[in-house]
Each structure stands twice: as C-alpha cells, then as structure tokens.
Amino acid sequence: MDPRVVAALSANGGVIRYAQLLDLGVSPGEVRHLKRRNVLHPLRRGVYTTTELWDSLDEWSGRPRLVARAVILTVQRGWVLSHNSAADELGLATLRPPVPLTHLTRPGWTNAWTENDVKHHLAGFAESQVVETNGVKVLGAARTAVDIAREHGVIHGMVACDSALRLGLEKSALIAAYDRMDKWPGRRSIVTSVDLADGRAENPHESLGRHLVVEAGIGEPDLQFPVRTADGIKWCDIRVGNHIIETDGRIKYRSKANGGVADDVEQALWDEKQRERLVRDRRTVVTRVVWEDYWGRRRVEAVCRLRADHEESVRLYGRELAPELAEEAAAIRAAYGDRRPA
Template identity: 40%
Template sequence: MLEERARRAIRRFGLVTARAAHEAGLDQRDIRLLVASGAWVAIRRGVYVDEATWAAADEWRGRPRLRARAVHLSLAHPHVFSHDSAAAELDLPLMPDAHAWVHVTRTGITGSRRRRGVAQHGAPFDGHRVSAATGLPVLSAARTALDIGREHGYAAGLAACDGALRLGVPREELAATAASMRRWPGIRGALAAAEDADPGAENAGESLARILVRSLGAGQPRTQFPVRLEDGSTAWLDLLVGCHAFEFDGQIKVRSPADGGVAVRGAEKALWDEKKRERLIRPLGLGISRIVWIDTTSGFDAARRRLVTEYRQTLAVHGDRLPPALEEYAARMAPHRARRLRAK
C-alpha cells in the first residue's frame, strides 16, 4: 500500500528525501500523489515531511528547524549551522523576521552567498565550537550570538548575547569568542552587544526594552528586580531605574507554548494577573511604565518621550532612591535571583 511505503520512507528528523522514498518503493508519481493529497509537504526540492509533523511545528521554532534539517539532508558540502539557524536550535532569542534563510557556515569559501533559501557563510571555526547535541552540527551559543550581532546589528546581537548568558554561557567565554573575531566584518555591533549583555532579559523584547530605557539617560536599569507584594508573593520586575519599574508586555506572555509563547494559562487570565500585579506594586513606592514591542522598534521616539514623562512623574513623587526595605529584600533574594536566571 502507498501509505505503508510512505511510512517506511520517513528517515531522520521525520523527513523524507526523494532517495529514501525511491528506496522504499515509491516512484515519482507516488510522491506527487502524496504531496497533492496533503499527506506529505514539500519543504525543499527533493525533501518532504509528513503532514502531521508539519502541522505540529510552530512558525517560530519548529518549521525553521525542519527547514534546516531539510538543508542538512540535501547539502553535499561539509557545513555547520550558524547564525539564525543555530540560534533556533539552541533556543537563543531571535527577532520575529529572523527565519527567512537557513544559515550554514563553511570553510573553503570566501564571503557569503545566498541561493535557494540557504545563506552560506565562509568563516573559520574551531572544532570545540561545534556541537551536535540537537542532532545537527551547530556552532556554540557564544559564537552564534556574536554572528547574529554581525549579521543583524547591535539590537539583535544584544538579545542573542543576553540569551547566551541566560543559557549558562560564561561571560568569559563570550568575551574570549568576541576577541577572536575582533577583525571580522560587522563585529563592532557584536562586540558592544557582548559587553552590554545581561542574563536578566527573559526574551528578545526585554532586551530591546533595556535599550529603550537606557536611552532615557536616567541610569543603567537593573534586571529581574524582586519585590515582595502585600499578598506575600514575589514579583520580579523586568527593569528598574531608581523607583520606577519598566515592564515589557509582549504577546509571548499571553500566547501558548504551541504558538511560540510561554503562557501556561489563558490570555484573559494572564492579562488579569498582570493588572492585579501592577496594583500591588504601586503601593510599594514605585512608578510603573508599560512597554510593548512597537515601542522598541518603529515607535521608539514616541515611546521614549512618554517614558521620560512617566519617569519624571515618579521622580517628583518618590525621588530617585529606592526605599531601604526594598533594597534589603532584593539583597536577601540575590541567591534566588541567581538560581532563577540559571533556570531559564
């Protein structure tokens, strides 16, 4: 039966190559029938995935990873996955538009070339900077974060470097990797990102929000700052400058994991909890500003003007020195904060 032969053809990563299909007894007409019926999805010339695997994969990580695996099965030259494709494998933060190309790095070529959905980069890499833990050869998190900074600029690089530290990459490794790339094209923004990296950013939005808050000129924001609420719980503030908190509100917080988010409860419940949390934070002597994604991108200038006004209002009411009780609680919670950062 066609269905049985189709199941036998499935190989690594849930994918099917044309060669494997032929070995399982399928001819080109069978393959066309499977694709036309929707049982298989063609994700690259000569590479297919069964419909159930494709449907279960999300647009943010799952499908880009399947496309990378398809390239791995079809690319004849020795290669390692790098840049955005390595970041997807390593769970490093990425910008929303970062999945247009599958990125590989190769030795023996110069510059970069893009063809048929694959960006090939010519650059050296040490063997110890390559991992196959995910089933694919990928460059290390430190190297990947810096490559993203070189490819996409400071903001994307900062998000990736923040994520690398949060994954447990030692800051010394990030610095040493950056130093080894000091003469490479596009390295200036990547170097700055490595120097400014902070594991307190839980996602790319919080990294970009930190850039926005720093632009206010009010001081360096403190990340993941703990405050004890009236109900006995601890709230971890995204960013804090003086007595003013800045909270990033991204769809990731109300979107389910299946849709690329982190919410384990419904969107309505998540929004209600955020409102309740804010009501408990304000009586502690803190002002709060909300930041959304557009504030960190096309709405940067307008958001900056609004945040300056809101910060100055807090400054007029509460001053710029945090109440001693809040500082003392943060000091007691320092070990918990360290464990919290390592756990993400």
Template identity: 40%
Template structure:
C-alpha cells in the same frame, strides 16, 4: 503510509526526502499526488513533511527549525549550522527575521554566498567550536551570539549575548571570542553587545526594552528586581530605574502553551493576575510603565520614548529617585535567588555535546 516509510519519517523528525520515498517504494506520481492533495507539504526542494505537522508548527521557531533539518538532509558537503540557524538549534531567542534563510558555515569557503535559501558563510572554526545538538552540528552558543552580532547588528546581537550569559556562557568567553574576531567584518557591534549584555533579560523583548529604556537617559536599569507582594510571592520586575519599573508585555505571556505561548491558564486569568501584581507593585512606592513590540520600531519608538520619559518623571516627582529602604533590603536578601533565576539549565532532551 507503509511501515517502512513511517520509520524513515520518524528517524528524520517527520521529514522525508524524495529519494528516500522512492527507495521506500513510492512512485513519482504518488509523491505528486500526496503534494497535490495536501497530505504532504514541501519544506524545500526534494524534502517533504506531513501537512498537518507543518501547519501545527509554530511559525517563528518550529517551522524555521524544520527548515534547518530539511536543509541538512540535502546538503552534501561538510558543514556546521551557524548564525540564526545555530540559535534556533540551541534554543536562543531571535528577533523576528522574515528572510527564513538557513545559515551554515563551511571551511574553505571565501566570503558568503546565498543559494536556494541557504546562506553559506566562510569563516574559520575549530572542532572545539562545534557542538552536537539534537543530531545536528552547530557552532557553540558563544560563537553563535557573536556571529549574530556581526550579521544583524547591535540590537539582535544584544538579544543573543543576553541569552548566551543566561545559558551559562561566561562573559570572559564572549570577550575571548570577540577578541579572536578582531579583524572580522562588523565586529564592533559584537564588542558593544558583549559589554552591555545582561542575563536578566528573559526574552528578546526584554533585551530590546532595555535598549529603549537606556535611550531615555534617566539612569541604568536593573534587571529582575524583586518586590515582595502581600501574598508572600515575589514580583520580579523586568527593569527598574530609581523608583520606576518598566515591564515588557509580549503576546506569548497571554497565549496558551499549546498555541506556542507560555501561559498555562486562560488569558483572562493571566490578565487579572498581572493587574493584581501591578497594584501590589504600585503600593510599594513605585511607578510602572508597559512596553510592547510596537514601541521598538519607527514612529512607535519615537512616541514610546516621549511617553516613557513622562511616566518616569511623574514617578520621580511622587516618590523620588531612590527605592524605599525596605525594597532595597529585600532585594539584598533575594540576591542568591536572583542569581539562580538568571541561569537556564540545559534540558536533558537538548543535551549539548562536543561534536568530536
């Protein structure tokens, strides 16, 4: 690609519009040939990307964010990104959404309307509600969390509100935002999610696991409970009720960072470490249950409730319902470390600034 076109792509995060390509000297038949030969991929009408870059982008976060940027290049009217699109921009976890809609909020629009893969929402906002992230304007984290509650319901909303607290948004701010939406549609789910939010959920799966565990009605789970291992390390349990721990296992735990996961070693090493960790936890007088994504939906959820309740009851029979004193004492000593663990520092390359 000539230098001029390459410079255009670099400035637009690997994207190029049809008009920019024409202005840079390409003919329409050349654009068609680049698409036909699969050297370029079409992100949306009139916006293209290098096909290898698109194929290498992670399906559930990187590709949707590319689609958000592509929409930004085509939208002519003033807008801010909101809902799921704002969550992607801020790096908030989302429940999987197959719709792949780009969400924007615009002043002066009545209701919501969907066109060409873009959902336009009409809702009031002020300049103070808008943040600049990576060259895009998006509604802030707190507002985004409440919008997701109203759009997708309690489960998705709890995932967003948990993450908002973990990103340092005070619960009082979430309550204030929810209060300002008093007469807005579906805000009841938002108020419930804010009340139940806990920054101890480190992923969407852990938030969903907490909802599932609460349905067992065996007690309120404590998030990120610390257990000291014989090797001196600390095992941070996802959820603990009495003497029973519940651990969420997502595939990203075992997938290498280069493939969109969080593992920095091969899968065998990660699995072995997990096994040793569980052995150490069991030796402390605790029981352990494993929860996966399939336990959250349909018949799988019904079966999971039966299994998890039975496993927790067996633990109560063996060890009682109150953790050993030494575990509680260690947890008290680790209180400051736990508080630090629950907050995510904003990375320098994701600096959030007021849009003004």
C-alpha cells in the same frame, strides 16, 4: 504510508531524501502519487517531509528549522548550520530576521552570498565550536549568538546573547567566540551586544525592554527586581532607581483557548492592576511597555514616556533606590537568587 518511511522521517528529524525513499522500496510512481495526494510536502529538490508535519509547524521557527534540515542534506560536506538556522536547532531565542533565510557556514576567507533563499557564509571557526544536535551539525550557542549580532545588529544580538546566557553559558564564552573576529565586518555590533547581555532577561520582550531603557539614558537597568508588598513578593522586570519598567505581553491576557495562558482574562487583568498598585505603594513609579513600543514612531514615544516617568520618580522619591527597598531586595535575592522562582 509505509511505516518504515514514517520511522525514517522520525529518525531524520522530519525530512527524507528521494533516494532514501527508493531504498525503502517506495517506487518513483508511488512518490509521485504521495505528492499528488498531498501526503508528501517538498522542501528542497529531492527532499520531503509530510504535509501533516509541515502544517503543524509555525512560520516563526518550526518551518524554517525543517527547511534548514533539508538544505543541509543537499550541500557538500564541510557546511554547518549557522546564524538563525543554528539558533532554531539549539533553542536560542531570536527575533524574526529582516529576510528569512537558511544560513550555512564553512571555513574560508570572510565572504557571503545568497542563492535560492540560502545564505552561504565563508568564515573561520574552530572545530570545537561545532556541535551536533538533533543529528545536525551546527555552530554552538556562543558562536551563533555573536554571528547573529554581526549579521543583524545590536537589537537582534542582545536577544540572542541573553538567550545564550539563559542556557547556561558564561559571558566569557561569548567574548571568546568573537575574539578572533578582530577585523570582521559587524564586530562593533557584537561587542555592544555582549557588553549589554544579561541572562536574567526571561524572554526577548524583556531583552528589548532593557534595550529601550538603555537608549532612554535614564540609568543602569537592574533586572528581576523583587519588591516585598502587602500581598507577598512581586518580581518586577526592570528597575532604574525607584522606577519600575514592566514589559507586558499580550499572551498574559489571552485565554488558554486562544493560545494564551490566562484561565480567566478578566481576572488576569484585575490581578495585574492590583499587582501594580501594590508595587506603587512601595514608593515607586511604574511604566508599562508593550511589544509595539519597540518599533517605529511608537519607539520614539516610548523613550519620551520612560524619560518623563523616570524624572517623576526622581522628583517624588529621589534618584537612588530607597535604602529599605534595597535591603529587602538583597535579602530576597540571597534566599531565592537573581531570578524569580519558577
């Protein structure tokens, strides 16, 4: 391919318009030839990327992000990327939405419609809420997080709000972002999501684990709780009283060759088993939850298991955190902060 076209694609975030191809000296016949040879991949009418780039991207955020960039090139001025489309550009962690769509917003009376896999939102926003990232105008992280809560509900909202706090936002920024939404549909989901938001959750798995703990009604969850053991400090995902809840991701037990992080899968499993024993030795009860526990019938079973394990921790060690564990945790956090060292 003409190196000038490659340069333009790179400068445009991986997308290029038909008119720009012509401006670079590529004839209509050459464009048809590149499409037939599967070198160019159409994203929207008159907007392309390379098939090589498209094939290299995941279906979770990579491809939707590229499609959103193509969409914003085809609409009139005034529209900005929002909701999940803005989150992809901003690096906000989100859950896969029920229906994958590109989201656009422009000022207007609150309204929305979907056409050609694009959801158009009319909603007021301040100019200060618009940021430019990767050459694309998007609503900022605080507004995007609360929009996701309003659009998709509390579970999605908690994940997005936690992620916004991890990026360095204060909770006050999230509150300010929904302050003008007094009578907007979905406001209750926003308020709940922001109230429950906690930037100490390191990933969506931990956000969902905390949501499950809150639903179980066993007490206020404390995140990134350090326990001093015979083998050093072990940072636990969630704690309520003397009850530890660990969110297990399969990636920890998958080899690097298969897309995981384990050098040795057998050793990773053994190390985790040893780690759990060390934490239990400090007079705690440990519950492990996996991704499948958050959905459907498994969710009901997981809530029952959390409640039963919590009652066991109360029976064995009392309802309040053991003073020794509390004092040690306070000292460790004073030295390292509220989140485990990288």
